[in-house]
Amino acid sequence: MKNMRTNKVVFTILTGFIIISISSCERKLSDEVKLANYPNNPAVYIDGFSGGLQYLPFGGSKLDAFTVDTQNRYAGSSAMRFDVPNVNDPTGAYAGAIFPDFGGRDLSGYDALTFWAKATQSATINEIGFGNSFGENKFLTTLNNMRINTTWTKYTIPLPDPSRLTFEKGMFWYAEGPENGNGYTFWIDELKFEKLGTVAQPRPSILNGEEKVETSFIGANPTLTGLTQTFNLPTGQNQTVTAAPAYFTFNSSNPGVARVNDQGVVIVLGTGNAKITAELNGVKAKGSLTIQSLGQFILPPRPARLPANVISIFSDAYTNVPVDFYNGFFAPFQTTLGGADINVNGDRIIQYTNLNFVATEFKNPTVNVSQMTHLHVDFQIRETLKPNAFITIQLGDFGANAAFGGGDDTSGQFKITTPNLSSNQWISRDIPLSSFTGLTGRNNMAQIFFISSDASSGNQSTVSTLWVDNMYFYKN
Amino acid sequence: MKTNTQFMNIRPRWFGKGKLVLIAGAMLLGCSDYTQKVTNFNQLVLAEEFDTNGPPNPAIWGYDIGRGQNGWGNNELQFYTDRSKNVTVKDGNLVITAEKESFNGAEYTSARLITKGKFQQAYGRFEARMRLPWGQGMWPAFWMLGSDIDTNPWPGAGEIDIMEFRGQNPTTVLGTVHGPGYSGGQSIGKSYSLKNGRFDTEFHIFGVEWGPKYINFYVDNVLYNQITPANLPGEWVFDKPFFLLLNLAVGGSFVGSPNNETVFPQTLLVDYVRIYK
Numbered sequence: 001m002k003n004m005r006t007n008k009v010v011f012t013i014l015t016g017f018i019i020i021s022i023s024s025c026e027r028k029l030s031d032e033v034k035l036a037n038y039p040n041n042p043a044v045y046i047d048g049f050s051g052g053l054q055y056l057p058f059g060g061s062k063l064d065a066f067t068v069d070t071q072n073r074y075a076g077s078s079a080m081r082f083d084v085p086n087v088n089d090p091t092g093a094y095a096g097a098i099f100p101d102f103g104g105r106d107l108s109g110y111d112a113l114t115f116w117a118k119a120t121q122s123a124t125i126n127e128i129g130f131g132n133s134f135g136e137n138k139f140l141t142t143l144n145n146m147r148i149n150t151t152w153t154k155y156t157i158p159l160p161d162p163s164r165l166t167f168e169k170g171m172f173w174y175a176e177g178p179e180n181g182n183g184y185t186f187w188i189d190e191l192k193f194e195k196l197g198t199v200a201q202p203r204p205s206i207l208n209g210e211e212k213v214e215t216s217f218i219g220a221n222p223t224l225t226g227l228t229q230t231f232n233l234p235t236g237q238n239q240t241v242t243a244a245p246a247y248f249t250f251n252s253s254n255p256g257v258a259r260v261n262d263q264g265v266v267i268v269l270g271t272g273n274a275k276i277t278a279e280l281n282g283v284k285a286k287g288s289l290t291i292q293s294l295g296q297f298i299l300p301p302r303p304a305r306l307p308a309n310v311i312s313i314f315s316d317a318y319t320n321v322p323v324d325f326y327n328g329f330f331a332p333f334q335t336t337l338g339g340a341d342i343n344v345n346g347d348r349i350i351q352y353t354n355l356n357f358v359a360t361e362f363k364n365p366t367v368n369v370s371q372m373t374h375l376h377v378d379f380q381i382r383e384t385l386k387p388n389a390f391i392t393i394q395l396g397d398f399g400a401n402a403a404f405g406g407g408d409d410t411s412g413q414f415k416i417t418t419p420n421l422s423s424n425q426w427i428s429r430d431i432p433l434s435s436f437t438g439l440t441g442r443n444n445m446a447q448i449f450f451i452s453s454d455a456s457s458g459n460q461s462t463v464s465t466l467w468v469d470n471m472y473f474y475k476n
Numbered sequence: 477m478k479t480n481t482q483f484m485n486i487r488p489r490w491f492g493k494g495k496l497v498l499i500a501g502a503m504l505l506g507c508s509d510y511t512q513k514v515t516n517f518n519q520l521v522l523a524e525e526f527d528t529n530g531p532p533n534p535a536i537w538g539y540d541i542g543r544g545q546n547g548w549g550n551n552e553l554q555f556y557t558d559r560s561k562n563v564t565v566k567d568g569n570l571v572i573t574a575e576k577e578s579f580n581g582a583e584y585t586s587a588r589l590i591t592k593g594k595f596q597q598a599y600g601r602f603e604a605r606m607r608l609p610w611g612q613g614m615w616p617a618f619w620m621l622g623s624d625i626d627t628n629p630w631p632g633a634g635e636i637d638i639m640e641f642r643g644q645n646p647t648t649v650l651g652t653v654h655g656p657g658y659s660g661g662q663s664i665g666k667s668y669s670l671k672n673g674r675f676d677t678e679f680h681i682f683g684v685e686w687g688p689k690y691i692n693f694y695v696d697n698v699l700y701n702q703i704t705p706a707n708l709p710g711e712w713v714f715d716k717p718f719f720l721l722l723n724l725a726v727g728g729s730f731v732g733s734p735n736n737e738t739v740f741p742q743t744l745l746v747d748y749v750r751i752y753k
Contacts, residue, residue, distance in 0.1 A: 195672075196672065197672035197673050197674075198646070198647055198670075198672065198673065198674050200610075200646070200674050200676065200677045201610055201676065201677070201739075203739070232610060232611070232646065232676075234646060234647045234674065236612065236643075236644035236645055236646060238737050
């Protein structure tokens with residue numbers, strides 16, 4: 001019990017229950033029917049801090065970014081003023097703070113947080129919302145990239161589901177950095193929760209409304225992202241806010257394969273398919289995640305070579321050189337899809353589908369492998385082996401100009417054919433660089449290709465789905 | 477929702493004090509505005525309650541089909557059909573559905589119901605209880621045209637728009653008249669906005685009380701406009717029978733085209749249409 005007033009309200013409610021129950025039943029009320037009633041004060045900042053409100057800036061932010069301004073105000077005697085610092089401001093890199101009321105408030109009777117705002121220049125406020133109290137932030141709600149200009153304008157941040165906000169501590173929060181390196185000032189006034197009655201047509205989404213399919217494995221924990229709630233405002237504008245997972249109810253079509261916890265983290269438990277969907281306040285969310293769990297994931301053997309003897313392109317056992325991409329999607333002939341898409345408890349695996357050829361590029365900067373003797377690669381063919389299946393690995397060196405073309409590029413191929421291939425198990429190869437015939441340059445290595453189609457196959461793909469891991473150069 | 481009690485509850489408030497209006501032996505909701513010219517129409521002539529599932533009653537409702545001339549004169553984008561996909565009665569409502577689909581050269585389909593040749597009346601109270609669609613480019617309307625339109629072309633025949641609405645403006649409806657010298661952009665009318673509600677989330681009542689030399693426009697229990705000959709820059713053409721239209725247009729010069737945020741399908745729900753004399 002927070003105070004006498006709260007006690008009184010609870011007492012009144014209990015009395016109500018007793019009167020209702022006299023006629024219907026003889027049971028006594030247990031403690032469980034006690035309803036916690038918190039104040040429903042809608043004001044956050046009108047002309048000063050509302051009761052219980054505090055100011056707590058983020059660590060690393062400009063701590064004095066917020067002040068009370070009695071000169072620039074929309075209404076009444078003062079407004080909230082926020083001074084966003086310049087880049088390299090010694091007092092803080094950005095402006096950001098929470099305004100909590102740790103006593104908690106019941107916001108369930110409102111449908112929007114509203115305020116008037118203006119700025120010294122047109123700008124885009126990175127994040128602004130409520131539900132942040134440096135605690136669990138269970139119902140964090142954020143309007144991202146709020147456009148603001150130099151005239152006072154009213155803004156509406158809809159509550160994703162008011163019925164969940166019976167005990168909310170985070171009344172307001174924001175985070176904003178410099179615009180193009182420059183600081184500026186914005187003001188907020190008449191900040192309050194309102195029951196507008198005109199915030200309507202809720203359309204929640206997960207995964208930003210996309211229907212995604214993900215190959216996964218027992219023990220994987222993909223997180224559901226892109227959780228939003230969209231309302232149509234009386235202006236006709238659709239307002240989308242980022243809504244915390246706790247607003248949603250998640251469902252799995254196959255809980256034996258995958259479940260979702262209340263933080264929106266998927267837990268893969270078994271083999272098979274499970275479609276994850278969600279609802280927000282009874283409205284089905286757009287978007288879904290279909291987990292295709294292949295069961296226990298068997299990782300390739302962990303590389304054991306000394307890091308000093310290795311230049312790694314793609315391995316979680318080493319620090320990798322900068323890579324531009326794992327799939328260049330080279331038009332018009334490449335069909336290959338995918339890239340570093342599989343994540344098994346932090347261990348990334350490249351998955352290519354529809355393979356005909358694909359390149360990983362690491363040209364910024366190019367890599368000098370002149371001291372190295374071998375290329376190591378682990379790969380796995382994820383399908384029944386075709387009789388003519390092959391994998392050709394091609395290395396490309398960009399030559400002295402360290403750029404593609406210019407007449408100094410060299411490359412060489414190494415082809416692995418069926419006697420040395422198998423399906424659905426890791427194939428580990430250590431290939432001497434001298435085996436890549438034609439690869440005369442070693443100082444500006446920039447490309448590793450996987451190729452499953454050439455003239456010998458009539459330019460038809462012979463391997464479609466390929467996993468790749470642990471691509472690195474080494475010396476013995 | 478269609479009991480007499482309900483009807484009494486939604487009765488417009490400007491029924492004159494002292495002029496006892498007795499409907500189904502019910503009560504009087506009194507209040508007055510002595511400055512308004514008011515006649516009471518309390519004899520139910522037509523009560524279309526939409527209680528039978530399937531196509532709307534063919535004795536009352538016909539259809540405009542197709543795209544008309546230049547999108548029914550407004551560059552509207554839909555093709556009107558009488559398919560159940562676009563118009564049906566279901567669960568106590570007439571349901572007019574605008575779909576985004578390629579159909580006979582149009583990008584959208586919808587429906588327009590018309591009582592021409594089936595029901596017409598001069599004067600009376602004309603009202604419908606409806607829930608409107610929402611989103612940029614949606615244009616539902618409940619309106620009337622002069623029955624002599626075939627021999628007296630628009631705008632000469634006259635038009636009474638009991639309710640028009642722009643989906644991108646979900647709190648506002650418009651009531652308008654068109655006639656010779658005051659049509660299209662020069663039409664005479666007024667808008668009405670809800671302060672704490674919307675027209676797409678709940679049902680509202682839209683109506684006119686039309687007598688000799690006046691038309692009153694109301695939403696729910698609020699009279700928001702009265703048009704008399706004194707308001708018109710041209711001839712008063714509203715002393716003859718008019719027929720009814722109910723439609724959901726998509727796009728057009730009045731409302732603009734849908735955009736990529738417009739959600740389809742959209743529905744216009746009509747709980748009832750009641751005509752009194």
